[in-house]
Amino acid sequence: MVALDLLLAAHRAYLLGWDVGRSASPDLVTYRSDLPHAPLNGVLRVTGHAVPDALAEARHRLDGVPRIWWVGPDSDAETAEALLTLGAVQVAQMPIMAALIDQVATTPVPAGLHLAEATDLPEFVAAYARVSGIAPDSVPAVVDREQAFAADGTVIRLAGRLDDGRIVGTATAWLSHGLLTLYFVGTQPEHRRRGIGSALTRAALDLARHRGVRTVALTASAAGEPLYHGLGFRTVASFRLLSF
The missing domain is CATH 3.40.630.30 (Gcn5-related N-acetyltransferase (GNAT))
Known part of the structure; x- marks a missing residue:
């Protein structure tokens, strides 16, 4: 089986293909399609960022579009809990499946x-x-x-x-x-x-x-x-x- 980091990298690469090119940073990876559909705008990974700062920056980059934050194994631990305390709302939990x-x-x-x-x-x-x-x-x-x-x-x-x-x-x-x-x-x-x-x-x-x-x-x-x-x-x- 392929390593989990490759699965996550492939997932990021696909969603970044929808990006209109307004942001690029490896520690706070966002994508913005400008489409009114939340899964096509969002945050893919955050590492080494204080979550309040990351949230403020993500809101700035994605202002004006519906969006979601994918919190997975490639983000810092406790990211989801920190976001929830800052007002984010969990809308789903989706298994990553492979074969x-x-x-x-x-x-x-x-x-x-x-x-x-x-x-x-x-x-x-x-x-x-x-x-x-x-x-x-x-x-x-x-x-x-x-x-x-x-x-x-x-x-x-x-x-x-x-x-x-x-x-x-x-x-x-x-x-x-x-x-x-x-x-x-x-x-x-x-x-x-x-x-x-x-x-x-x-x-x-x-x-x-x-x-x-x-x-x-x-x-x-x-x-x-x-x-x-x-x-x-x-x-x-x-x-x-x-x-x-």
Whole structure:
């Protein structure tokens, strides 16, 4: 299994790909997309900073946008507790999960589902926006940021379609730091519990394996954690997500 520090570095690299370039410091890593969606603006790591000073600086850098603070193993100990005492609010705890690709269970592709790389970016973004809580009127701005995405790695966007062409599931495969990290894995609500998310995950794993990648990582929601445990992923750490 790849070391935890590489998993965290790959995660930082992906979210920094959304950054509009207003901040860069290794001890207080922030990213700002300017999109009205909290997970696309935030703090990724703080080290060697007094938390009150870090909070003031983060609020300055991210003023005017919804944002979250990812408090994980790459931040100083007690960061979350210090932020809570200063008025931050914990909104979620997300497990960091990983697996060796060759040890992840195989899953069948549901009948009538076709998996392929997405070529229509607005259609793809509209599909994951609906699942991720991105407002419909924000989709054009998200498309613009996706088109401008720039980071040390490769993004491959996978779509699951029905016979009529409708996208019913999405997955973004991020290849960086020698591993695969998954984002925007989601199924349209009316098509859930059919194995679409598992099939998209498997397709992303196969794509990465063909490129010589051996390890996959992701951050799971509470609903997704049992699914990934069932596929063979294990929890290696967690993020506490705080609004501030």
